[in-house]
Amino acid sequence: MHYPQEAADLGIDGKCYLSFTVNTDGSVGDVKVLRGVPNCPECDKEAVRFMKNLPVWTPATVAGKPVNTYFNLYFEFNLY
Numbered sequence: 797m798h799y800p801q802e803a804a805d806l807g808i809d810g811k812c813y814l815s816f817t818v819n820t821d822g823s824v825g826d827v828k829v830l831r832g833v834p835n836c837p838e839c840d841k842e843a844v845r846f847m848k849n850l851p852v853w854t855p856a857t858v859a860g861k862p863v864n865t866y867f868n869l870y871f872e873f874n875l876y
Contacts, residue, residue, distance in 0.1 A: 797846045799873060800838035808836045809874040812843040816869075820862040822852035833873055843871040 803809070810833035817826040827847045832840035855862040 797871070798842060799875075800836070800842055803833070803836045803839050803873065804875065806835075807875065808833065808839070809872075810834055810836065810839070811870045811872050812840050813868065813870045814843055814847060816847055816867055818853045818855055818865045818867065820855050820864055822855050822862075824848060824850050824853065830868065836873070839873050846871070 811831075812833050813830040815826075815828050815830050816824055819825050824847055827844050829840045829844065856865040857863065
């Protein structure tokens, strides 16, 4: 993950909350920003880019069969 240069120059930090799906094949899909970093769309774009480029996950299973699973998580951008 890369801290957006514009955000660093302006001293912007905060949390970007995302929702996403781990599909039955383990791929990450349907990444959405639930609540972005205030005044920093670049941070939100970087968090989405990062999620979309993650390696394949192990999908959840129900009764031995893979199922789509929905997650929420946040990325914290800070300058310390």
